[in-house]
Amino acid sequence: MTDEVRTDEEQVEEAEVDQLEVLQRERDELLDTLQRVQAEFDNYRKRAARDQQSLVARAHERLVKELLPVLDDLERALEAAEAHEEAKLEEGVSLVTRSFADVLRKEGLEEVETDGKFDPHVHEALLSQPSEAEEGSIIEVLQKGYRLGDRVIRPARVVIAGAPKAP
Numbered sequence: 001m002t003d004e005v006r007t008d009e010e011q012v013e014e015a016e017v018d019q020l021e022v023l024q025r026e027r028d029e030l031l032d033t034l035q036r037v038q039a040e041f042d043n044y045r046k047r048a049a050r051d052q053q054s055l056v057a058r059a060h061e062r063l064v065k066e067l068l069p070v071l072d073d074l075e076r077a078l079e080a081a082e083a084h085e086e087a088k089l090e091e092g093v094s095l096v097t098r099s100f101a102d103v104l105r106k107e108g109l110e111e112v113e114t115d116g117k118f119d120p121h122v123h124e125a126l127l128s129q130p131s132e133a134e135e136g137s138i139i140e141v142l143q144k145g146y147r148l149g150d151r152v153i154r155p156a157r158v159v160i161a162g163a164p165k166a167p
Helices: 002-084 087-106
Strands: 109-111 123-130 138-143 146-148 151-154 156-162
Touching: 002 087, 002 146, 002 151, 087 109, 123 138
Parallel strands: 123 156
Antiparallel strands: 109 146, 138 156, 146 151
16 A cells, blocks of 8 residues: 555656646746847847937938038129128128038037049049049039038039140
């Protein structure tokens, strides 16, 4: 009879061990699922933050693009006023141009450099003219180009030096 009791006890212990192993597997699976959900949520949060930053950057870019023609008009008015030497008009337009340009600079607007060689990433060549200058260098700027942060929002429109005329 002791053998039968032991067998029953062994069976109970074996059932408890089996049940414990099942519960441990379930726990491990749930922990794994929880960790995956946590990682997915963290990735979602980071992606949402990047998307929001991108949206803000595009909004700034749109605003600055819309304001650039106004800056161009003010600069042309300043040139016209300088030609006619109308001191008060020149002074007023100069003040507006400076303050408007300062506002845009504070928003991250930078002028594209136009000294030196033509760079198709930041310049748009409208003409190529024979010149004594080094071939491919910028000889005239027709319209300034601008960057907003690291993005070119309008390339500089330039005239580049071509090969000199043959004699």
